Amino acid sequence: MNVNEIEALLVPYLRKIKASGKKLYGILAHGLIPEELIYAAGGFPLRLILAGDKNPSTKGIEYLTSATCSFARATIGHFELKNELYSELDAIIGGNYCNGELCAIELISEYFNIPKLSIVFPSTKNEFALKFMVAELDHFKQDLERFGGIQISDEQLQNAIERYDTERDLIQEIVKIQSERGPFLSGSESLDLMYRHFLYGVDSSIEHLKQVIKELPNKQSLSKGKKILFAGNGVAFGDNIIQLIERQGLIVTKNLTWTGLDYYNSLVGRNGTPLTALARYYINAENSGRMVLSTDYFKNLTRIYEENDLDGVIFYIIKHCSIIPSLISMNLKAHLKSKEIPYLELERDYSLTSEAQLLTRIQAFKEMIE
Amino acid sequence: MSIDAEEFLIPSFLNLNLKFFSAEKQIRKFRRHKRPLVGTILPLGVELVFAAGAAPIFPLRIGKFEAEKLLRGTRLATNILGSSLVGAGARMLQPQAEGIINQFLTEYNKNLCEYENKADEFNYYPESCFATRIAYGSSLPYRDLIKLFLAWGTRCGWFSQFYAALNDSIPIAFTDIPNSMAPHAREFMYEEVSQLINRLEQLTGNRITDESLREKILLANDIRKCYREIIYYIKTPNEMPLSPYAYMQLIALLSISFVDFLSVIKYFRKNLVKLVQELNNRRNIDYSGVPKLLIVPVFSGSEPDLPQIIRDLGGCLLQVDYLSYGMLEPIKTEGDIIRNYCDYLLKSHNAWKDNKTIVTSWLKTAQELKVDGIIFNKLIGCTSITPAYRLFKDRVQATGIPFIDIDFNRIGENLAQLKNKLASFIELIKKD
Structure with a gap:
């Protein structure tokens, strides 16, 4: 997938979805x-994942300060x-797990006059x-029902869970x-699979x-x-x-972020009522990056690294993210050092960091692990 | 602006200042009495700590201060000469009083600098906000003394990171405060506070009874009432009880002391009540021509030299975040006391649950206190409240209150630029 596809294919695709009566939730x-x-409410969840360009991220400074994560800035910028x-x-739907x-x-x-629905984690x-x-x-769920003028039955929710579990x-x-x-x-290529889910939805992704x-x-x-855990x-x-x-x-063979295949390593299943099952699944979504993380994050990362015979870890930081970088990076560095696992930390601000800087560091890391 | 020695010789004011600087002595005493120290950086849960028989401590208060000696000397002098010093007595103590006030701010600021450097030494994440950097730098050196640290799950990611980092050295009692006032949020809060109570009871071996908690809440409510009253003096600026610099110093003292109630809730309450009684009899200073400036937000840290800068420019700076966030509201004492406490925690957190709410609170405070201008303190590294700037900027214009924004990252950075900026702002206000 590339950026050109957005205008040519994705926008018409979403318009078609809207024309069918579905509501579009960002x-x-x-x-x-x-x-x-x-999904159970008959809506279409669209992930607002466009970022990376300098322009939107810089535009976002008009709303958020320059010391806010450049992903959030880029989203507003768009x-x-x-x-x-x-x-x-x-x-638009948001949570409180990230400032x-x-x-x-x-x-x-x-x-931008878009109604907001919130979930408190x-x-x-x-x-x-x-x-x-x-x-x-x-x-x-009640907010969605009110907003969409619909009712979500347990059966509809269970079907939706099964659909996502199939994926x-x-x-x-x-x-x-x-x-x-x-x-x-x-x-x-693996990342592209996730982008398909984020932008075209679960049904298209399954096919x-x-x-x-x-x-x-x-x-x-x-x-x-050399094989890398990202x-x-x-x-x-x-x-x-x-x-x-x-x-x-x-080669990035393992991507533990929410944009990686490895993030989806468990199922919601039938664990109590559909809402309980969902709650249990999302409350344990450790790698998402949220206010408080348990030490499972490090154990999980090391286990995957060791089980897959990998050659190094690259830890990616979006500048000014207040969750991922600080504690995790400090502790991860110490943890991986004690296990003699090669580690590279890359930090990027979409509006500032040049590719040349990143390339130099990646090259040096590659030479080190070779 | 001259300092009136007599203001600082008000016994209750002196006592509060003195207690403020006595944290090291207090800690020795608590150890002798086997009262475990519980660290805190937010004014939340302190009543529970007292009810358990432990002693709360705001680590920023700990340190060696020259001012303490001066204060002791001054108190001794007032005891000898009598508290209603007149004429030569007061003049004699004038340099002493100036020393105290200057020392209070400069020494406290010096301490902050040290803690900031310590955070760097401990390799604390440099991009985090000032408040959590100094919190880390001030807490870690006392890891052997502090037996438990109160940790709160709020909307602020840096606080969460700070608590998690601290937990490697000092055990934390993490209590989540949900960002909601819904009935299920109240239930969750109740369970969380119950867990905290258990943890405190285990620490001290004492039971927190409804009555012991109610007693501490009643004391704390009096403190909140006095604190509010002192802030509200500014509503009638022609009848102020203290000169602007002394008033600013008192406000600064209260904002720090409110975090741990100076580790002695009864003493704090007693002196604060006395102080308000004294001040109520002294409403004879006119602030005409003194621009009153509200600074928001200060919760996560601000340039500690600001009060002096504003003093030099002939203004009066108001740092009253706790008022805006509803933390000075009384806690209900009838009925289920734990649930009442939970409601207080929820309300306080919900006052900054999102930036729209917080901007509304600041503007309400500014209008209520009839300030002449607002300084927006853009704290570099703050990813939760500082981003409210855009909303603030767009909404403050409708109120007609002049405003200015200043940047703050580290102590003493760009001071000259800051002074110039504020000087122009105050000039502008004076012309209006």
């Missing part, structure tokens, strides 16, 4: 908004620049937090094939994933190149960080 990063509920993709939204998102959603709603994961999360999702199953199958017989797909699985055995294995901030559509890494001869 959701920001992190993968924590339960799309299943939107509204300000009247990007066609964002022009069809009926509402950039919280502020961006508020300002988008205020300055607990910071903790204990039984009371889960109970709160179930109630909060019920609250969100997760397919993603896991690809991850398995990649690990056992591959890798066949580069990091960029596409099935096709990819069918074609995988015919692909040549990418045997050359973690940290997600990669926005338009951000070429994975391409930059792979252009240097490294």
Whole structure:
């Protein structure tokens, strides 16, 4: 997928969806908004993942300060620049797990007259937090019902969960094939699979994933190149960080961010009522990046690294993200150092950082692990 | 602007200043009495700590201060000469009083600088906000003394990061405050506070009864009432009880002391109540011609030299975030006391749940206090409240209140530029 496709194919596709009576809901990063509920409400969840260009990120400074994450700034910037993709939204949905998102959603709603729906996430994961999360999702469900003038039955919600779990199953199958017989797909190609989900929705993504699985055995294995685990901030559509890494001869075989296949490594399933199952799934979505993380993040990362016989870790930071970089990067560095795992931290501000700077660091890292 | 020695010789004012600088002595005393120290950087949960028989401590208060010696000397002198010093006595103590006030601000600021440097030494993430950097730099050196740290899940990511980082050295009691007032949020808050109570009870071996908590809340409510009253003096600027610099110093003292109630809630309350009684009898200073400036937000840190700068420019600076965020509202004492406390926590957090709410609160405060101008403190690194600037800028214009924005990252950065900017702003206000 490339940026040109947005205007040529995606915008007409979304207009068609709207014409069929579906409401279009814009959701920001992190993968924590339960799309299943939107799907069950007959809506279409569109991930607002355009970023990476200098212009929107700089434009966003008119709304957010320059010390706010450049992803959030770029998102507002695209509204300000009247990007066609964002022009069809009926509402915008956000959570409180990230300040950039919280502020961006508020300002988008205020300055671009788009109704806002919110979900409050607990910071903790204990039984009371889960109970709160179930109630909060019920609250969100009611908001969707009011906004859409519809009712969401348990059956509809269960069907939606199954639909998304089908997609997760397919993603896991690809991850398995990649690990056992591959890798066949580069990091960029894997990222494209996720972009399809974010922009074209779950139904289109399922068809596409099935096709990819069918074609995988015919692909040549990418045997050359050191294998990299990529973690940290997600990669926005338009951000070429994975391409930059792979252009240097490294292969991103594991992407633990919410934009990576590995993020979808569990299913919602039938764990209590549909809302309870959803709450349990999303409250445990550790790699999304949120206010408070448990130490499972580090254990999980190391386990995946060791099980997949990888050669290094690249930790990606979007400048001024207040969640991912600080503590995780400090602790991760120490943790990986103690295990003698090669580690590179890359930081990027879409409005400032030059590709040349990043390339130099990636090259040096490659030489080190070779 | 001259300092009137007599203002600083008000015994209750002196006592509060003295207690403020006595944290190290207090800690020694708490250790002797086997009262565990509980760290805090937000004025939340302090009543629970007292009810458990532990001692709350705001680590920023700990340090060695020359001012303490001066204060002790001054208190001794007032005791000898009598508290209603007149004529030669007051003049004799004039240099002392000037020393105290200058020391209060400069020494406290010096301490902040040290804590900022310590955070760097401890490799604390440099891009985090000033408040959490100094919180880390001030807490970590006392990791052997502080037995538990109160940690709150709020909308601020930097606070969460700070608590998580601190947890490697000092055990934290993490209590989530949901960003909602819905019934299920109240239930969740109740469960979270119950867990915190258990944790405090385990720490001290004492039970927090409804009555012990109610007693502490009643004391805290008196403190809140006095604090509000002191801020509200500014509503009648022709009848102020203190000169602008002394008033600014008092406001600064209260904003820091309010975090841990100076670790001695009864003493704090007693002296504050006395101070308000004294001040109510002294409403004879006219602030005509003194521009009153509200600074927002200061919650996450501001240039500590600002009060002096504003003093030199002939103005009066008001740092009253706690008023805007509803933290000075009384807690209900009838009925279920724990639920009342939970409601207070929820309300305080919901006052800054989003930037629209927070901007509305600031403007309401500005109008209520009839300020002449607002300084928007753009804290570099603050990703939650500073981004309210755009909304603030667009909304403040409708009120007609002049405003200016200033940047703040590290102590002492761009001071000359800051002074020039504020000088022009104050000139502008004076002309109006």
